[in-house]
Every structure is written in structure tokens, then in C-alpha cells.
Amino acid sequence: PQLQHFIEIESQKQRFQQLVHQMTEVCWEKCMDKPGPKLDSRTEVCFVNCVERFIDTSQFILNRLEQTQRSRGSFSETMSD
Amino acid sequence: PQLQHFIEIESQKQRFQQLVHQMTEVCWEKCMDKPGPKLDSRTEVCFVNCVERFIDTSQFILNRLEQTQRSRGSFSETMSD
């Protein structure tokens, strides 16, 4: 069980890091015009907001998808056929 | 043999789904300007044509590549060295 716990923790970290890489890339395109000599505070705020909004978007989509599935149930059929 | 058959079918489905994801993304860029309240018929036709032309392009390239290989045989050398 200790090994299993270790593996679980490590793969959680791995998913965390993967999402950090992905969001860094998406937010880099949204927030960074021209890399300057310092990360100015406006750009930093943009990055923080970008992360928050990206997660909001992801949760919004997930919630709405679940609601739609419950009422229609059509998508899961499409996916498994 | 039944298990093998099952695996084969499932991995075929998997390739099918993977190409659906890829073509949805490519055709989304070609056909969807601004998502509206409905998928209008012009956009739907664009998606259908986009799938057909994407497969045409893929087959055209594959056929032409095979012809070139038969006459020259240079590419497979480059790839295996």
C-alpha cells in the first residue's frame, strides 16, 4: 500500500506539471507580447487571471457536459459506438 | 481468437476516434468563424466537405508517395539509414 500511495502521489504531481506546461503555453500567447527585461506586474496579473479563467472554463464545460448528458444521454452512445 | 478479434475491433475504433478528433480540429479552423446559436447549414456543408477533402488529400499524397517510391526508391533508404 505504501508503494501504491507513492505511485498515486507521483502521478498526481505528473498531471499537475503537465497542466502547468499546457497553461504556460496558452497564457504565454494571451499575455506576453514582447518579452522585456522584467516580468511587469500587469503581465503577471494577466498570467494569474489566465490560469484562474482557464480552470473556470474547464470546470464550466465539464459541469455543462454532465448536465447535458444526464438529460439527453446521446453523447456517450456516440462515443462508445 | 475471440479476444484477438475484440482487440482488433477496439483499436480500429480507437484510430477512427483519433482521426475524428484531428479532423474536427482542422475543420474547426477552416469552417467556424464565430460560434453562433445554431450550426447553420452552410457551416455543416463546410465540415462535411472538409472531411471528404481531407481524406482525398491524404489518399492523394499516399498514392503519389507510393508511385514515387516505386520509380525512385530513394525515400525508404533515407528513412531507414
Place this chain on the structure above:
Amino acid sequence: PQLQHFIEIESQKQRFQQLVHQMTEVCWEKCMDKPGPKLDSRTEVCFVNCVERFIDTSQFILNRLEQTQRSRGSFSETMSD
């Protein structure tokens, strides 16, 4: 040991090919405006320079990263936590 040697050589080739695919795509965007009936010499020079500069950039970044790590050591902590 022979098998091991074989596997090593093959996975080196694999990394080589993977980087060739990646650089072909990056340099295609930088150097190829409109595909013409021949690869003109200016475009060919652009591709060669593009490969050289891409590797320069990669080495420049790697060297600078190593120097920064040695003096600060902050990044590796961030990555392993």
C-alpha cells in the same frame, strides 16, 4: 550486450528522426511562403540556417539554464516539489 547496443543505436536514430520532423515543421513555417515547382536556393539556404540556428538556440538555452541552476539552484526545487 549486442542487443543492448542495437537498441541504443535504434533509439538514437529515433530521437534524430523525431527532431528532424520537429525542425522540418518549424522551418517550414519560417522559410516556405508558397511551395513552388522547385526548392530554390534561397529557400534551401534558409532551411540550412534554420536548422543551425535552432540547434544554436537549444544549446544556448541549455547552457544558460545550467549556469543559472549552478548559481541559484532554485529551479530544480520547484520542479521536484
Place this chain on the structure above:
Amino acid sequence: QVKVQIAVANAQELLQRMTDKCFKKCIGKPGSSLDNSEQKCIAMCMDRYMDAWNTVSRAYNSRLQRERARI
């Protein structure tokens, strides 16, 4: 079991690509909250992305069927 795993993997891939596309289309400069117009845009974008996915899936399927019939 394998079927369920594949379906989950597909749903996750769809979710990820959809989030990426709709975030890029609907969020200009990210603000301090997801405002109403952004939420509406994301909802529409989702529905259209699902439509697109289904249309592509059907079109590809019918193409495969036509090619099988030709042989």
C-alpha cells in the same frame, strides 16, 4: 472494461481540445472573473464543437462505408 476506458479516454481528449479551442475563442484578455458574455460564448462554442465533432464523425463514417461498398 476496456470499452469504458477507451470511452473515458475519448471523452477526456474531446474535453481537452474543446476547452483549448473555446478558451482561445471566447476569452480575450483574461479578467478577474468569467463574465456573463464569456460564459454565453463558451456555452455556444461547446455546443458548436459537439455539433462539429458529430458531423465529422458521421461524414467520416459514411465515407468509410462508401469505400467499403466500392471494393
Place this chain on the structure above:
Amino acid sequence: QVKVQIAVANAQELLQRMTDKCFKKCIGKPGSSLDNSEQKCIAMCMDRYMDAWNTVSRAYNSRLQRERARI
């Protein structure tokens, strides 16, 4: 056998990237067939992509050789 598998995987990767690039470059709004000018464009695009692939492969190889010689 392993060599063949790797060669096949590489050819598939090349084919996929080439299809993607040339479809994007040559097909504006997808019409009801692949017309003549689109086919010509794809054929040229393919040949140039192969040229590019070979040029990149050679340039990378010669760079590796120069670096090995330096050590």
C-alpha cells in the same frame, strides 16, 4: 523487424505532418471535390515538404558530425 517498425512509424509521422501542412496551405474553403489546381498545389507542396525534410535531415547530420569532430 524493429527497424522496419521504426521506418514505418517515421513514414507515418511524415505522412501525417505533410497531409496537415499541405491541406492547410492548398485547400481554402473545402469544396465538393479536389479540383485540378488544388491537386497541383498538393503535389508541389508534397515535393517541397520532402525536399525540406531531406535538407533538414542532411543539415542536422552535418552539424552532428562537426560537433563530434570538435571533441
Place this chain on the structure above:
Amino acid sequence: QVKVQIAVANAQELLQRMTDKCFKKCIGKPGSSLDNSEQKCIAMCMDRYMDAWNTVSRAYNSRLQRERARI
């Protein structure tokens, strides 16, 4: 050992994405050498990309913590 492997994989992924982004941002038409202004641009781009990575990592972490606290 596993930890080290994961850290190496993450560093490689960061390095690859950073090289890609900074090459695209700093190199216009590739010339016969990496000139001084290009080197300066790459150095700044690297530092900003690292800042961005760290900022994103912290923001994501604090979001996770807030969500756990809510439950």
C-alpha cells in the same frame, strides 16, 4: 529514482517548449549565425518563460488549495 526520472522529463518538456517559443519569437529569418541581438532576445525570453512557468505553477497551486478548503 522515479522522482529523478520525472524531474528530468519535466525539465526536458520545459526546455523543448521554451526553445520552440523563443526560437519563434526571436529569430525572424534565420541568418548565418546567432547574432548579438538574437542572443539577448533569447536570454530575456527564457527568463520570462521561466517567470511565466513559476507564476502559472503558483497560481494553479493556490487555486487547488482554495478548492480543497471549500470542501
